[in-house]
Amino acid sequence: MMFASGKLIQADWHTTAEGRDMLSCLFTRNKQGLRTFGLLERPPLSAHIEEVHYKIFVSGKSGVGKTCTVAKLSGHDIPKSHIETAGIQTSTCYWPAKVLDMNKVMLFRLQFWDAGEAASKKFDHIMSACTDRVDAILFLFSITDKVSFDELHQQISRLTSSGDNITKLVIATKCDQHALGEVTRKDIRDFEKTWKIPILKVKNILDNNQSDTNDTVYTMNALCEHLWQRDLILAGKLNKPILLPDSETTKTITSEEFI
Amino acid sequence: MVAYIFCLTTSGGVPVFARSKNGLKQLPFPVIGSLNGVHMFARSHDVELLSTVTDDSKILWKSFHDSLTLIVVSEDDNADDCHLGNVLSHVFDSMVMLLGFDDVTNIKNVERFKKDVRVCFPLIDKFVEDQSLLTFGDLVNAVDVIAAAENAVLQNFLDAFAECADSPYGCLLIHGKIAVATRKWWNLTSRELVLISLLVSSLTSCSSRDIPVFLPDGSPSVPHRLMTFQLTKFIDVCVLCGPKPSLNELEEEVGRFWRTSYESLRAALQNHPCNIPSSFNLDSNILGFIVVNIETNRCLCSVYSSSTTNGDESLDCHERRHILRSYYKHVVGNYFASKVEGSEKIPSSFTHSAMDTYMTTDTYKCYAMLSPPHQIYILYSTDIPTFAMRSITEKTLMILTKDKSTQL
Numbered sequence: 140m141m142f143a144s145g146k147l148i149q150a151d152w153h154t155t156a157e158g159r160d161m162l163s164c165l166f167t168r169n170k171q172g173l174r175t176f177g178l179l180e181r182p183p184l185s186a187h188i189e190e191v192h193y194k195i196f197v198s199g200k201s202g203v204g205k206t207c208t209v210a211k212l213s214g215h216d217i218p219k220s221h222i223e224t225a226g227i228q229t230s231t232c233y234w235p236a237k238v239l240d241m242n243k244v245m246l247f248r249l250q251f252w253d254a255g256e257a258a259s260k261k262f263d264h265i266m267s268a269c270t271d272r273v274d275a276i277l278f279l280f281s282i283t284d285k286v287s288f289d290e291l292h293q294q295i296s297r298l299t300s301s302g303d304n305i306t307k308l309v310i311a312t313k314c315d316q317h318a319l320g321e322v323t324r325k326d327i328r329d330f331e332k333t334w335k336i337p338i339l340k341v342k343n344i345l346d347n348n349q350s351d352t353n354d355t356v357y358t359m360n361a362l363c364e365h366l367w368q369r370d371l372i373l374a375g376k377l378n379k380p381i382l383l384p385d386s387e388t389t390k391t392i393t394s395e396e397f398i
Numbered sequence: 399m400v401a402y403i404f405c406l407t408t409s410g411g412v413p414v415f416a417r418s419k420n421g422l423k424q425l426p427f428p429v430i431g432s433l434n435g436v437h438m439f440a441r442s443h444d445v446e447l448l449s450t451v452t453d454d455s456k457i458l459w460k461s462f463h464d465s466l467t468l469i470v471v472s473e474d475d476n477a478d479d480c481h482l483g484n485v486l487s488h489v490f491d492s493m494v495m496l497l498g499f500d501d502v503t504n505i506k507n508v509e510r511f512k513k514d515v516r517v518c519f520p521l522i523d524k525f526v527e528d529q530s531l532l533t534f535g536d537l538v539n540a541v542d543v544i545a546a547a548e549n550a551v552l553q554n555f556l557d558a559f560a561e562c563a564d565s566p567y568g569c570l571l572i573h574g575k576i577a578v579a580t581r582k583w584w585n586l587t588s589r590e591l592v593l594i595s596l597l598v599s600s601l602t603s604c605s606s607r608d609i610p611v612f613l614p615d616g617s618p619s620v621p622h623r624l625m626t627f628q629l630t631k632f633i634d635v636c637v638l639c640g641p642k643p644s645l646n647e648l649e650e651e652v653g654r655f656w657r658t659s660y661e662s663l664r665a666a667l668q669n670h671p672c673n674i675p676s677s678f679n680l681d682s683n684i685l686g687f688i689v690v691n692i693e694t695n696r697c698l699c700s701v702y703s704s705s706t707t708n709g710d711e712s713l714d715c716h717e718r719r720h721i722l723r724s725y726y727k728h729v730v731g732n733y734f735a736s737k738v739e740g741s742e743k744i745p746s747s748f749t750h751s752a753m754d755t756y757m758t759t760d761t762y763k764c765y766a767m768l769s770p771p772h773q774i775y776i777l778y779s780t781d782i783p784t785f786a787m788r789s790i791t792e793k794t795l796m797i798l799t800k801d802k803s804t805q806l
């Protein structure tokens with residue numbers, strides 16, 4: 140499902156006065172990351188803002204950076220070393236975005252589901268709990284691990300079918316490790332062409348600067364835009380995209396500059 | 399202080415894992431191999447090698463169920479061996495808890511096991527990094543609690559939520575210390591209580607979890623599901639369930655059951671890190687204390703006294719914690735018996751069993767007292783007259799155990 144980014148969600152809303160205002164409630168004071176909220180809490184935003192909930196399963200080979208990516212996107216501390224995740228771990232975060240078809244700001248509540256590989260192999264309830272009534276699946280691979288990229292095909296076919304209504308996105312992790320990259324830009328472009336699934340890029344490192352914040356804004360917007368697109372399709376307000384080769388005019392959601 | 403922990407298979411001596419304290423360089427395999435070699439050699443001659451000391455360190459071996467041998471290298475703090483043996487038991491129980499007794503005692507494929515065991519590292523590292531632990535439960539084999547006036551109210555919320563989860567087992571953790579737990583939760587054994595609390599605080603922070611756990615005593619071969627929900631930062635509610643309800647289902651109930659508790663939770667959170675309400679009037683010379691109830695498996699500990707805020711910081715909290723831990727290890731196994739396995743073998747040179755003991759140094763004083771089922775260990779500033787320590791210790795124990803909110 141590729142489409143021009145910014146068609147459904149106003150891409151630069153976060154730089155408007157209204158957007159900046161709301162974001163300041165969501166980022167920690169030193170802007171190092173998003174603030175976390177307990178299950179009994181909600182960001183201090185007007186109660187009038189409508190909330191939409193999504194369950195997102197994060198899939199990928201052990202060690203590609205699932206737990207770190209979720210921590211980064213949801214504002215939790217990023218683990219410093221690889222720790223095999225025990226069982227299931229969910230992280231909730233909030234993201235406001237201006238949806239263009241209704242011309243209003245919605246609060247997206249995203250719940251990421253992350254499970255350790257060993258536990259999901261040993262106990263069958265883990266996988267089914269993660270994929271039950273899931274709205275989106277993020278397929279992760281690391282640009283420093285070609286095998287994790289090659290496994291994507293198999294993972295996507297195992298967890299989804301063409302008829303389902305699950306939003307699918309691919310995330311390339313460890314994009315700060317270009318020197319060690321085993322997956323090329325061409326690999327990525329070819330993948331996007333074949334699968335019609337956009338690839339987002341993340342670096343799960345703390346570099347407390349504006350470009351890092353911009354990356355987070357970009358990734359979160361992209362995620363929300365795809366979830367919103369699915370909602371519109373399910374509501375019959377948007378046609379399901381026809382899977383034809385990209386026309387020249389379609390700009391993919393990933394930009395090379397983003398790396 | 400623990401420096402290294404090694405794990406090898408008992409029969410073949412195959413290394414399974416090595417954990418070292420942050421900042422220490424890893425020991426080369428030949429060294430680990432020889433450490434294991436001497437133990438195996440003794441074994442083959444029907445001798446059990448228990449421990450040894452070098453100039454400044456102590457090494458202790460322990461084999462579990464003819465399956466795994468654990469070796470700990472630690473600085474020699476002149477404590478009884480029972481404390482290091484206790485550390486190794488915790489490490490073994492950690493593996494049982496996350497992998498199951500059968501998989502740990504009957505290893506079919508070592509390479510596979512080496513991979514599986516990695517999930518235990520955050521928990522095992524808690525014992526390796528014992529100097530950074532903010533709780534004392536691992537040391538005294540009783541679980542840390544936090545006292546709060548709100549606990550009585552919170553108990554009702556917890557009982558209702560556990561019932562909704564269709565589970566008799568529920569507890570509310572504030573910064574990894576139990577504020578309240580259901581009646582059944584308190585029936586867990588001391589090691590289960592200690593390990594579950596430590597497991598939750600060893601994991602990366604998140605909104606909710608669903609983790610298969612085996613109870614080393616209650617259910618070593620059949621897993622339960624430990625589900626946790628973060629109500630607000632640093633407060634998790636935990637339940638132990640069977641196959642149902644699902645994480646999805648139970649999480650949907652969290653708001654309904656806990657929303658009206660929010661103010662009480664925030665208020666109870668204020669008692670961290672003191673672990674007791676500020677209304678408690680303890681002697682101003684007290685720098686820290688450990689109170690254990692060896693029957694109920696609970697301990698209440700603090701190194702943040704009211705005087706912590708009063709300028710004159712002769713000992714910071716980190717030092718206070720370290721001194722209390724060392725003092726406990728100095729007393730238990732030498733003078734007092736406790737929940738720590740092996741501590742009952744007090745040196746036979748004593749003609750009587752001690753009920754009180756104390757120690758004075760240039761920078762602090764310590765006093766310990768037995769008052770079954772309670773034990774209390776107090777760290778004092780040097781300002782306290784030595785003759786006053788006994789009565790103040792007695793009085794402090796009264797204050798801490800008689801108040802309803804401490805549940806001791």
Ligand SMILES: Nc1nc2c(ncn2[C@@H]2O[C@H](COP(=O)(O)OP(=O)(O)O)[C@@H](O)[C@H]2O)c(=O)[nH]1
Binds near residue numbers: 203205206222313315
């Ligand atoms: N440099 C770099 N390292 C990363 C990144 N994401 C994850 N890692 C590292 O990759 C390892 C595995 O990450 P983790 O999230 O635990 O993997 P998981 O098994 O998929 O959950 C950890 O050591 C992380 O520090 C990234 O974007 N950049």
Ligand SMILES: [Mg+2]
Binds near residue numbers: 223
């Ligand atoms: Mg993980």
